[in-house]
Amino acid sequence: xxxxxxxxGLVITAVLTAGLYALMSFGLALVYGVMKIxxxxxxxxxxxxAFVVLSLNRALHLDPILGAxxxxxxxxxxxxxxxxxxxxxxxxxxxxxxxxxLFGVWLCAQNAAYLIWGSExxxxxxxxxxxxxxxxxxKIAVTRLIPFGxxxxxxxxxxxxxxxxxxxxxxxxxxxxxMAARLVGIRSERVATIxxxxxxxxxxxxxxxxxxxxxxxxDFGGTFQLKSFSIIVLGGLESFTGxxxxxxxxxxxxSFSILIPGWRGSLINLLAFSLLVAALVLLPGGIASLxxxxxxxx
Amino acid sequence: MVSVNRQxxxxxxxxxxxxxxxxxxxxxxAAPAPTELKIGAVLPLTGPFSASGGYFQQxxxxxxxxxxxxxxxxxxxxxxxxxxxxxDDGSDATKSRSLVEQLATQEKVNALLGGYDTVLVQAQQGVxxxxxxxxxxxxxxxxxxxxxxxxxxxxxxxxxxxxxxITMDFLKYWIDQGKLPKPLRIALxxxxxxxxxxxxxxxxxxxxxxxxxxxxxxxxxxxxxxxxFTPLLTQIKAANADAFLSDxxxxxxxxxxxxxxxxxxxxxxxxxxxxxxDQKGREAxxxxxxxxxxxxxxxxxxxxxxxRKFTETWKTKFNVTPDWFQALAYDTARVLxxxxxxxxxxxxxxxxxxxxxxxxxxxxxxxxxxxxxQTGKPKTSYLMTQNLPNNExxxxxxxxxxxxxxAMVPMPGTx
Numbered sequence: 001x002x003x004x005x006x007x008x009g010l011v012i013t014a015v016l017t018a019g020l021y022a023l024m025s026f027g028l029a030l031v032y033g034v035m036k037i038x039x040x041x042x043x044x045x046x047x048x049x050a051f052v053v054l055s056l057n058r059a060l061h062l063d064p065i066l067g068a069x070x071x072x073x074x075x076x077x078x079x080x081x082x083x084x085x086x087x088x089x090x091x092x093x094x095x096x097x098x099x100x101x102l103f104g105v106w107l108c109a110q111n112a113a114y115l116i117w118g119s120e121x122x123x124x125x126x127x128x129x130x131x132x133x134x135x136x137x138x139k140i141a142v143t144r145l146i147p148f149g150x151x152x153x154x155x156x157x158x159x160x161x162x163x164x165x166x167x168x169x170x171x172x173x174x175x176x177x178x179m180a181a182r183l184v185g186i187r188s189e190r191v192a193t194i195x196x197x198x199x200x201x202x203x204x205x206x207x208x209x210x211x212x213x214x215x216x217x218x219d220f221g222g223t224f225q226l227k228s229f230s231i232i233v234l235g236g237l238e239s240f241t242g243x244x245x246x247x248x249x250x251x252x253x254x255s256f257s258i259l260i261p262g263w264r265g266s267l268i269n270l271l272a273f274s275l276l277v278a279a280l281v282l283l284p285g286g287i288a289s290l291x292x293x294x295x296x297x298x
Numbered sequence: 299m300v301s302v303n304r305q306x307x308x309x310x311x312x313x314x315x316x317x318x319x320x321x322x323x324x325x326x327x328a329a330p331a332p333t334e335l336k337i338g339a340v341l342p343l344t345g346p347f348s349a350s351g352g353y354f355q356q357x358x359x360x361x362x363x364x365x366x367x368x369x370x371x372x373x374x375x376x377x378x379x380x381x382x383x384x385x386d387d388g389s390d391a392t393k394s395r396s397l398v399e400q401l402a403t404q405e406k407v408n409a410l411l412g413g414y415d416t417v418l419v420q421a422q423q424g425v426x427x428x429x430x431x432x433x434x435x436x437x438x439x440x441x442x443x444x445x446x447x448x449x450x451x452x453x454x455x456x457x458x459x460x461x462x463x464i465t466m467d468f469l470k471y472w473i474d475q476g477k478l479p480k481p482l483r484i485a486l487x488x489x490x491x492x493x494x495x496x497x498x499x500x501x502x503x504x505x506x507x508x509x510x511x512x513x514x515x516x517x518x519x520x521x522x523x524x525x526x527f528t529p530l531l532t533q534i535k536a537a538n539a540d541a542f543l544s545d546x547x548x549x550x551x552x553x554x555x556x557x558x559x560x561x562x563x564x565x566x567x568x569x570x571x572x573x574x575x576d577q578k579g580r581e582a583x584x585x586x587x588x589x590x591x592x593x594x595x596x597x598x599x600x601x602x603x604x605x606r607k608f609t610e611t612w613k614t615k616f617n618v619t620p621d622w623f624q625a626l627a628y629d630t631a632r633v634l635x636x637x638x639x640x641x642x643x644x645x646x647x648x649x650x651x652x653x654x655x656x657x658x659x660x661x662x663x664x665x666x667x668x669x670x671x672q673t674g675k676p677k678t679s680y681l682m683t684q685n686l687p688n689n690e691x692x693x694x695x696x697x698x699x700x701x702x703x704x705a706m707v708p709m710p711g712t713x
Contacts, residue, residue: 002536009535009561013528119348119389121549123582130559130586141560214525215552215582219346223525258529265530266490266519 002259005137012140014248014255019148021247023209025228026154026240027202033175033238034195035091040102041082042228043221044109045075045200046207050216051117053208057124064124065146068208072201079200083193091192113218123215143212150209151244154202158240171195175238223269230276236286245287250275332408332644335371337362337634338383338401339411342418345389350414350623354437355384356616357627358411361635371635374642380635383407391421398422402429408644409433409634412453414623416440416492426450432637432650436630440492444675450646452653452674454630454663458493458545461571461593462500464680465543468591468695469567470511472707478540478566481509485516485539485565487530487554489546494519497545497571515539520554522547527554531561545571552582559586566708567591575599575683575691576621588687589709591694593680596625596662599691600681601701605662625662633658633668664699 002010024046031039052074053067062070082105090097132139162168170191173181182188207221214220227250235246253271257263279286339358342351362382370377383405387394394413401407402425410426412419412435419438423446426433432450441457472478486501488494498517505512516537520530531554534542542565546554551573558568573579574592598609598619608628612620633656638644641652658668664681671677682695684705694705 002532006532006536009532010529013526013532017526017528114344114348119346121552121578121582123552123578125582125584129556129584132560132562139560139562141557143560213553213556215549215578217346217549219523223523227525254526255529255532258533264490264519265487265533266521268524268529269521 003137008136009138010255010258012135012138014252016140016144016148017251017255018244018248019151020144020210020213021227021231021251022244023147023151023154024203024206024224025231025235025243025247026158027199027206028225028228029232029235029238029240029243030158030171030202031196031199032232034171034192035087035098037087037091037095037098037102038229039196039199039203040099040225041105041109042199042203043225044106045079045203046210046221046224047113047216047218048109049075049204049207050211050220051113051122052204053211054117054122054124054216063126064208064211068205068211071208072205075204076197076201080193080197082200083196087196088189088192110218117218119217121215121217124211126212129212146212147206147209150205154205155240155244162240167191167194226269227272230272230279232286233276234279234283234286236289239286242287249287332373332376332378335373335378335380335409335638335644336383336405336407337380337409337411338385338398338405338407340385340387340394340397340401340413340418340422342389342394342414343384343386345387347389347414347418350437351386351389353621353623354414354627357624358382358384358631360611360615361628361631365635372639373644387413387418389418391417394418395421395425398425399429402431407431408646409638409649411435411631411634412451413437414627416443419443423448423451430646430650432634432646432653434630434634434637434653436626441496441675442492444673448674450650452633452670452676454633454661454668454676454678455595455626456663456676456678456680458496458571459500461545461680462497463504464593464682464695465569465591466501466504466512468682468705469541470508471695472567472705473511477707481511481513482541482567483513483515483537483539484541484543485518485534485537486514487516487518487520487534487542487544487546489522489550490519491522493547493571494545497543501543520550522550524550524553527557528561530554531557531563534558535561535563539565541565541567543567543569546573548573548576548579551576552579555583555586555590559583564709564712566712568709569593574685580685580689585687587685589706590685591705592683592685594622594683595678595680596622596664597681597683597691597693599683599693599701600662600664600699601693602666604660604666608662629658629661629663629668633661664696 028039028042049071052071053064056062056067090101128142131142162172170186173186174188174191178188231246231250232243235242254268341354342348362380365371366379370379385397387397410431410433412433413422414437416438419435427448427450434452436454439455439458441459473480473482488498505514551570569591574590580587636658637653637656638649641648661668663678669677681693683691684694686692692703693701
């Protein structure tokens with residue numbers, strides 16, 4: 001039987017994990033929102049960013065959080081370059097073209113990482129790796145609080161950026177109707193380039209922060225990408241609030257799964273895929289559509 | 299003019315006459331001694347397993363160079379140079395099998411050395427029997443490898459069920475010494491692979507056979523390369539066990555034990571199967587990895603003469619301290635070469651028969667001997683190590699092993 005402190009621990013775990021999942025998913029949602037393409041290179045960006053953070057840590061003893069910021073800036077530029085060189089050529093093609101292109105980019109990133117960093121598992125240890133905050137019997141790892149806090153900041157920052165800045169408004173306009181946006185004078189190509197760069201930067205930032213929690217190798221990121229995909233479908237593909245709520249649903253389901261009698265931990269990924277199927281069949285617009293309907297009815 | 303009918307009647311008589319005059323068939327002569335021995339191996343030199351594949355390549359080459367440097371391998375009384383051909387499967391199982399077939403059909407190798415890890419060995423294992431070319435492998439440890447009826451496949455890596463067995467023997471000893479509670483309440487977590495299932499089966503069998511000593515209070519699986527073990531660790535905490543037994547690969551070991559430490563979990567005994575002393579693990583976990591106990595096939599902490607010599611040779615040649623990967627791969631190649639010498643022939647069937655009855659002495663593995671049962675599974679065992687502070691490792695079991703020290707059980711800091 002689980003003591004109240006264990007249940008409290010599960011609640012906290014669910015909340016912190018949701019923050020982590022949301023952070024991983026924002027970049028994917030932004031790119032889909034503006035370009036209507038699934039960025040399969042998202043996992044490759046997270047993995048490469050983890051290695052960039054590792055290299056900065058080894059060479060300059062840079063803290064992973066600062067390393068993640070630098071890596072995000074680097075991948076903002078690389079993302080825009082990738083868009084200009086390749087992605088923009090397939091944006092208006094059938095979806096399979098962009099899927100194949102970005103899948104190819106992911107494979108190239110993996111193989112480049114094997115060549116540069118090898119196949120061994122890498123990890124970063126900081127002075128706060130084992131630091132915890134004690135709330136009674138419940139211990140909260142600082143390395144889990146950081147991605148959670150950053151995720152909240154990112155959600156607030158993205159919401160402000162999209163609502164209060166001209167560029168943000170332009171991104172929203174392009175995501176709602178690219179043709180209409182062009183007709184009112186928005187340079188949709190420029191907006192899409194920046195949005196892809198921003199999406200890549202968010203993925204890279206998430207990848208950099210994941211080094212606080214996980215060991216990684218060039219195969220890193222695949223599982224997270226599948227979870228992110230489930231989350232954005234569940235959340236409604238284009239809504240950051242929906243993505244955050246989707247992350248809460250998945251993280252809660254995973255954390256509390258252990259209370260199911262006879263539960264096998266090896267089935268945990270099944271939860272993400274079951275939620276994906278359920279969302280596609282029962283709630284095609286995701287949680288965002290529920291929120292929208294509720295808003296209209298009020 | 300001779301008619302055709304007459305020709306037909308005379309022909310058999312002529313043939314009989316010729317047969318009578320022909321010299322008696324020569325006695326079969328001994329096959330000419332081979333001038334070259336072709337050995338093939340398919341290893342993951344690129345891709346996810348490339349680090350381990352590289353260790354295997356170096357060790358196979360070292361064993362081969364030593365034989366060639368001494369004039370060649372004794373095959374039927376003649377010294378024969380070994381030609382070692384190694385191909386890269388890119389850590390891809392499908393490619394791995396087809397490349398082994400390529401070695402068999404195009405390169406016409408006389409024998410094969412196996413790949414790494416279990417998944418790739420399982421992909422390769424159909425080829426030796428198909429082409430009747432013996433293979434010795436040291437990279438697959440799941441017992442399932444030896445349940446498929448292979449006659450031409452031999453392994454040098456003790457299987458994971460034996461890892462579970464030796465761990466339970468070790469625990470039983472310390473329970474009987476009064477250092478651990480009786481019965482010992484065990485929380486068991488295993489990865490959902492053939493590896494993990496072997497481990498789970500062994501631990502559960504020991505508990506079922508000896509309920510006076512062991513009680514499994516949690517038996518839970520987890521996915522390979524898991525992203526978050528907090529729910530599992532919450533279950534483990536709630537189970538209120540004395541010992542935490544897990545079987546995990548390196549990335550999961552690092553993530554799980556980090557989260558274990560962050561959650562403030564403590565048990566009197568903690569093991570992650572064969573993980574613990576790995577340098578990458580110790581770098582990632584620092585002092586959190588101290589006092590973990592691991593079951594291994596070999597360790598450079600062994601002080602017997604053969605192990606010390608191998609460690610020194612490896613350090614001199616490659617400038618790094620070898621791990622079990624290199625030692626087992628080196629043993630694997632030496633076992634195959636010993637089998638060929640015993641067979642006195644490069645014939646696949648003869649090498650297979652020789653390997654089946656081989657008693658290889660001077661191995662690096664605990665006990666220094668390698669032989670096989672009728673399934674090709676090795677009759678070898680594990681040793682157990684315990685991590686000590688300052689990145690040191692002690693051999694702690696079996697107590698009969700040279701240089702073994704008493705384990706620190708229960709783990710310091712637990713009551």
